[in-house]
Structures are given as structure tokens and as C-alpha cells.
Amino acid sequence: MKRAALLGLLAILATACSGSHSRTLGGQGISLSLPHGWYGVSGPGQLQAADFPLARSVLASEERARVRRGHVHVIVWDGGPAMPLLARNHPRLRGSLRLIPKDLASSSFEGFPLDHVIAQRPVTIGEEFLDVLVDLGPKPVAAGRLRDANRVLATLKVAPPRVLRPRGHVLATDGVSLRLLPEWSGRIEVPVSPFAARFVLRARRGSTRVTLLELPPYFPEKQVQLPIAAVQFSPHLARRVVMVNGHSFDLSVAFAAPDDLVRANRLLAGLTVQPRAWTFSSCQFTLRLPGPWTAGVRRRGGCYLTVTLRARGLRVVLEELRPGEHTTGRVIRRSGRRFQVQVTPSSAADEVDPVLATLRAKVRSAVSR
Numbered sequence: 001m002k003r004a005a006l007l008g009l010l011a012i013l014a015t016a017c018s019g020s021h022s023r024t025l026g027g028q029g030i031s032l033s034l035p036h037g038w039y040g041v042s043g044p045g046q047l048q049a050a051d052f053p054l055a056r057s058v059l060a061s062e063e064r065a066r067v068r069r070g071h072v073h074v075i076v077w078d079g080g081p082a083m084p085l086l087a088r089n090h091p092r093l094r095g096s097l098r099l100i101p102k103d104l105a106s107s108s109f110e111g112f113p114l115d116h117v118i119a120q121r122p123v124t125i126g127e128e129f130l131d132v133l134v135d136l137g138p139k140p141v142a143a144g145r146l147r148d149a150n151r152v153l154a155t156l157k158v159a160p161p162r163v164l165r166p167r168g169h170v171l172a173t174d175g176v177s178l179r180l181l182p183e184w185s186g187r188i189e190v191p192v193s194p195f196a197a198r199f200v201l202r203a204r205r206g207s208t209r210v211t212l213l214e215l216p217p218y219f220p221e222k223q224v225q226l227p228i229a230a231v232q233f234s235p236h237l238a239r240r241v242v243m244v245n246g247h248s249f250d251l252s253v254a255f256a257a258p259d260d261l262v263r264a265n266r267l268l269a270g271l272t273v274q275p276r277a278w279t280f281s282s283c284q285f286t287l288r289l290p291g292p293w294t295a296g297v298r299r300r301g302g303c304y305l306t307v308t309l310r311a312r313g314l315r316v317v318l319e320e321l322r323p324g325e326h327t328t329g330r331v332i333r334r335s336g337r338r339f340q341v342q343v344t345p346s347s348a349a350d351e352v353d354p355v356l357a358t359l360r361a362k363v364r365s366a367v368s369r
Contacts, residue, residue, distance in 0.1 A: 025049055076131075078128065134149045287309075293310065
């Protein structure tokens with residue numbers, strides 16, 4: 001049995017056992033205590049609990065729970081470390097978490113039955129964004145159902161991150177470091193769950209706040225060179241999502257005056273990032289690339305790809321050939337799929353070959369069109 005499936009089974013069994021004491025439904029960094037008669041499942045970035053058995057499939061699609069009249073389904077999503085950009089939409093929680101009548105939705109939620117009553121509340125607990133949704137089933141809602149949901153939500157706990165303080169005015173972790181300039185303070189928070197972020201670096205000078213999240217691996221639209229700077233998009237906020245040396249970052253700056261943004265970008269000029277290999281993935285085609293390399297992709301209809309790789313002084317184009325399409329150039333074959341290769345300059349082939357050796361592709365019949 002795969003590890004993920006085993007952990008899911010243990011989570012279901014642990015919360016469905018009989019007894020009068022509460023059971024703990026634990027995710028990565030968040031947990032709930034469930035009373036007798038409640039069941040739960042957990043997955044990366046979420047917890048789900050209900051007063052009826054839940055299949056693990058609800059983690060992929062919560063509306064599959066099929067809440068009947070008189071029952072309740074609680075969903076908690078972990079949105080990751082708090083950022084200034086979204087702080088207004090996630091008010092900081094004071095006291096225990098509970099939903100009130102004004103949290104009842106005035107319109108239907110996509111995927112949920114139109115006649116169901118839904119309550120929703122986004123909150124910030126500690127330095128973590130959470131979104132809470134409760135499906136109270138079809139109208140009319142049985143008396144006390146919201147109270148029962150609140151009894152469970154009051155037990156919600158968010159594990160605090162591991163905090164790294166500056167050493168010699170330098171914040172550093174996982175190959176990323178930032179030298180703090182005079183008048184700047186800062187810290188790095190490493191969350192218990194890496195689902196939404198590997199870490200978050202926070203620096204502050206007066207009312208100016210710099211927040212740098214390293215995101216989990218994903219295919220970026222653009223990789224840039226250091227130094228990076230936040231780009232203003234509203235009077236008091238600047239943001240940028242980039243990839244640098246194989247690290248993906250979500251950068252935001254909250255500031256009061258234009259000079260504050262200038263100072264923040266001057267601070268960011270001291271950011272250093274050690275190169276790290278990363279994985280390009282599209283249409284069940286993957287390549288493991290060195291940190292400084294970039295990748296662009298274009299589809300030639302369906303999932304027939306043209307992938308352009310770039311590094312300093314070289315360019316590689318991989319074009320997936322259609323059935324019956326011929327070429328006189330170099331071709332790589334994987335699982336019945338063919339990829340024409342063009343390397344510029346051709347003298348760089350020895351440098352490119354180890355990268356091309358990491359190419360993996362699934363058979364065409366398994367690829368989404």
C-alpha cells in the first residue's frame with residue numbers, strides 16, 4: 001500500500017473509532033478534535049470533518065460528501081503563510097473560531113447543491129491564512145447544526161512555524177539569504193506544512209513590510225536574474241511572482257510612500273539564491289533542468305509540444321512530432337513519443353546531453369488532449 005493511501009486510511013480509522021473522548025484529526029500543521037459520532041479525513045492543506053462517514057474522495061472534491069438534511073460537513077483549507085496582499089480578505093482571528101449568521105452565504109457555491117445552506121469565513125490564525133466552509137445540508141436547517149459545527153471549529157489548532165533569526169544581520173535558509181540593511185529587522189518562518197510555501201521571509205522597516213515566500217516547485221512563466229524588485233500595482237502594495245535559479249518566489253511589499261518602496265527594493269538587491277535543479281512538466285512530459293535554465297512551452301494543437309530551453313550561451317528546442325511527421329534531425333524517443341532536438345550552438349551538445357537524458361514522457365494514449 002502506498003504511503004499516502006496508508007496515512008489516509010489511518011486518519012479515517014483514527015477519527016471513526018468509538019468512545020466518549022475526543023479524537024484528533026491531524027493534518028500538516030492544522031488539527032481538529034472530533035466528538036463521538038464524527039468522522040474526518042485529512043490531506044495536504046486541508047481537513048474535512050462531518051457527523052457521518054466521509055470517503056477519502058472528498059479531499060479532491062468536497063461536494064462529493066452529499067450532506068443530507070440534519071447533518072453537517074466542515075471543511076478547513078490551509079492557504080499558507082499570511083501576505084499583505086490578501087490580509088484584508090482574511091481578518092485576524094481574536095478568540096476561538098466560530099461562525100455566526102452573517103457568515104451564511106447569500107448565494108450558492110459552485111459544485112454544491114443549490115438548496116444547501118453554506119457558511120464561510122476566511123481568517124488569519126497566527127501567521128497562517130485559513131478558509132473555513134460549513135455545508136449545513138438542505139433547507140430548512142435543523143436547529144443547533146451551526147452550533148455543533150462551531151463546537152468542532154473551536155478546537156482548531158494551527159501549529160506555529162519554526163522561526164529563524166538573523167545571524168550577523170543575515171537571514172538565511174535553504175540556499176536563500178538576505179542581508180538586512182540598517183534600520184531593518186526580519187525573521188524567517190518555516191511552516192510545519194510545506195504544501196503552500198517552503199518558507200516565508202519577513203523584513204520590516206517602520207510601516208514597510210517585505211514578504212518573500214518560496215513556493216513549492218511549479219512551472220513558472222518566467223525565470224529572471226538577480227537582483228529582483230517588487231513591482232507596484234496599487235498605491236501601497238507591490239508584488240512579483242518569479243523564478244530565480246530554480247527557486248520560485250512570491251514577493252510582496254506593503255509601503256506607505258514611494259520612497260519606502262525604493263528602500264525595500266534596495267534591501268532586496270542583497271538577496272542571494274543558490275542554483276537548484278527544478279522539474280519542467282507539461283502534458284505528462286518532464287525534464288530535470290539545472291537551476292539557471294529557463295523553459296518556455298507552446299502547444300501545436302492538443303498536447304503536441306514545442307519546448308524551448310535557454311541557458312547562458314545556448315538554446316535547445318524540443319519539438320514533439322506527430323504520427324507520420326518526418327525529420328532528418330536528431331530525435332529522442334520516449335514511450336512511443338518522438339521529440340526532435342535542435343541545439344544552438346551545436347558545439348554545446350555535450351553540455352545538453354545530460355539534461356536530455358532526464359526526459360520522461362508517458363504514452364500518447366494517456367496524455368490529455
